[in-house]
Amino acid sequence: MGEVEVPAIRGISLEIEKGEFIAIIGPSGSGKSTLMHILGCLDKPTKGIFYLDEEDILKTSENRLAAIRNNKIGFVFQQFNLLARRSALENVETPCLYAGKSRRERIRRARESLAKVGLEEKRFSHHPNQLSGGQRQRVAIARNQLSGGQRQRVAIARALINDPDIIFADEPTGALDTRSGDEILEIFQQLNKEGRTLILVTHERYVAQYAQRIIHVKDGKIDSEELITQ
Numbered sequence: 001m002g003e004v005e006v007p008a009i010r011g012i013s014l015e016i017e018k019g020e021f022i023a024i025i026g027p028s029g030s031g032k033s034t035l036m037h038i039l040g041c042l043d044k045p046t047k048g049i050f051y052l053d054e055e056d057i058l059k060t061s062e063n064r065l066a067a068i069r070n071n072k073i074g075f076v077f078q079q080f081n082l083l084a085r086r087s088a089l090e091n092v093e094t095p096c097l098y099a100g101k102s103r104r105e106r107i108r109r110a111r112e113s114l115a116k117v118g119l120e121e122k123r124f125s126h127h128p129n130q131l132s133g134g135q136r137q138r139v140a141i142a143r144n145q146l147s148g149g150q151r152q153r154v155a156i157a158r159a160l161i162n163d164p165d166i167i168f169a170d171e172p173t174g175a176l177d178t179r180s181g182d183e184i185l186e187i188f189q190q191l192n193k194e195g196r197t198l199i200l201v202t203h204e205r206y207v208a209q210y211a212q213r214i215i216h217v218k219d220g221k222i223d224s225e226e227l228i229t230q
Helices: 030-041 062-072 088-100 101-115 139-144 150-158 177-193
Strands: 020-027 073-077 165-170 197-202 213-218 223-225
Touching: 020 030, 020 177, 030 197, 062 073, 088 101, 088 139, 088 150, 101 150, 150 177, 165 177, 165 223, 177 197
Parallel strands: 020 197, 020 213, 073 165, 165 197
Antiparallel strands: 213 223
């Protein structure tokens, strides 16, 4: 930051096995989001070693990183990051567009992904401006629109569209009420049971306990690890 160097993360040694469900937990400013950005190939560390499926990410080109993100990784964020002028179906099929899939194939995959996360077919045509978050949920239901939990289901379906091996979820329940959040976390557990690797970033202990292993991050370092017995 200008002339001031801020070591967001430092001295971290971490190995994540294929098919694991881990949670990275820590307070604001602890470095957990930076760590997720590096693991998700959104950023490169200034030094160190990072291998993803035996590929040296620090020596990988930006075009190759984009291909990895599109084909191997799915992202789910707190604020859904849906395109305002596209329907639920169109939002979900967007990654397939970048992957060069045909219109028919994009729609087929999008419908399958939305069904996988339990969103009713009659909601497929809804736009984000018809959807609501936690505080407006009752009004939204009364108007036959979608709740925050249903919006997050659309976001998860979009993350699944290219059948990724790894899913990153950054505070995915932060904008939801407790019941909707629990439903979303149960979807993540099911996706993990199907063989996908799940990496969940949160500052909430009860959210982290849905994972198999919790990585505690503090001041840019791993403070401790713990295994969760389901």
